[in-house]
Amino acid sequence: MKQQLSIIKIGGNIIENESELFKFLDLFSKIDRPKIFVHGGGKKANQVLEKMGIATKMVNGRRITDAESLDVAVMVYGGLTNKKIVSKLQSLQCNAIGMSGADGNSIHAHKRPVTDIDYGFAGDVDGVNTNLISNLLKLELSPVFCALTHDQKGQLLNTNADTIASELAIGMSTTFETTLYYCFELNGVLQNFQDKNSVIKKIDSNSYESLISEGSIANGMLPKMQNCFHALKNGVKEVRIGNLGLFEKENTNYTTLVL
Ligand SMILES: Nc1ncnc2c1ncn2[C@@H]1O[C@H](COP(=O)(O)OP(=O)(O)O)[C@@H](O)[C@H]1O
Numbered sequence: 001m002k003q004q005l006s007i008i009k010i011g012g013n014i015i016e017n018e019s020e021l022f023k024f025l026d027l028f029s030k031i032d033r034p035k036i037f038v039h040g041g042g043k044k045a046n047q048v049l050e051k052m053g054i055a056t057k058m059v060n061g062r063r064i065t066d067a068e069s070l071d072v073a074v075m076v077y078g079g080l081t082n083k084k085i086v087s088k089l090q091s092l093q094c095n096a097i098g099m100s101g102a103d104g105n106s107i108h109a110h111k112r113p114v115t116d117i118d119y120g121f122a123g124d125v126d127g128v129n130t131n132l133i134s135n136l137l138k139l140e141l142s143p144v145f146c147a148l149t150h151d152q153k154g155q156l157l158n159t160n161a162d163t164i165a166s167e168l169a170i171g172m173s174t175t176f177e178t179t180l181y182y183c184f185e186l187n188g189v190l191q192n193f194q195d196k197n198s199v200i201k202k203i204d205s206n207s208y209e210s211l212i213s214e215g216s217i218a219n220g221m222l223p224k225m226q227n228c229f230h231a232l233k234n235g236v237k238e239v240r241i242g243n244l245g246l247f248e249k250e251n252t253n254y255t256t257l258v259l
């Protein structure tokens with residue numbers, strides 16, 4: 001029987017709220033099975049870009065990453081955000097190790113081809129080094145992945161953190177029984193965005209299509225849910241979307257995605 005693995009991605013609104021982030025890190029540090037942490041930091045990158053007078057351009061929830069924006073992404077995601085999280089986890093006796101896709105060749109990618117949109121230095125994932133990550137887990141280290149990959153030719157690439165989480169979950173599913181958790185500031189996917197209690201308990205591919213056509217899901221939730229179904233179709237056992245304690249046994253208020 002395969003060993004269980006939890007892959008947990010936290011949203012930008014949690015990262016930006018110091019007390020919520022600490023609450024989350026405390027819960028994460030107490031998980032007593034192999035675990036991987038994934039974070040982005042798009043909001044922080046936007047703030048830094050604004051201070052530098054560089055415009056933020058997003059299309060379909062993805063950043064158009066020119067050379068200057070890539071430098072900021074590397075500094076914010078791989079530097080400030082990743083190292084802050086790792087050091088806070090260390091203070092909670094969780095032996096975390098900060099990772100970009102270039103470290104240990106853990107996630108390789110290619111620059112997204114130009115079609116009608118040129119996303120610049122945005123990376124589409126080609127593969128995950130499951131062997132290396134399994135070895136880190138065997139050493140009882142908890143990898144903390146940021147939203148950066150590389151092309152194995154010396155080019156760093158910016159990859160959406162939701163995609164990093166789903167690709168890691170797919171890659172690790174060959175060895176582990178993997179559950180993918182997307183934690184953000186709400187209790188799950190809402191039927192009615194005005195009503196924070198209207199959490200949808202279960203969404204399958206059919207109800208997903210209806211939610212899109214009704215306009216009930218929008219913005220960042222669209223690529224997140226695409227990533228959820230992509231993961232389920234490719235060997236990930238379970239995918240949940242919800243709030244901070246999403247991975248706790250007693251929590252029942254969240255959205256489960258099924259095929
Ligand atoms: N039906 C919905 N239910 C919940 N959130 C939704 C819904 N439709 C759109 N959203 C938006 O999706 C966002 C989460 O996706 P995203 O912006 O990528 O953030 P994160 O950084 O948390 O991953 C929420 O903050 C919310 O504003």
Ligand SMILES: CC(=O)N[C@@H](CCC(=O)OP(=O)(O)O)C(=O)O
Pocket residue numbers: 010011012013039040041042043045061062063073122123147158159160161162
């Ligand atoms: C290519 C692309 O869009 N990359 C994202 C990576 C960060 C991210 O995903 O951060 P959140 O999870 O906090 O949104 C970006 O630069 O915004």
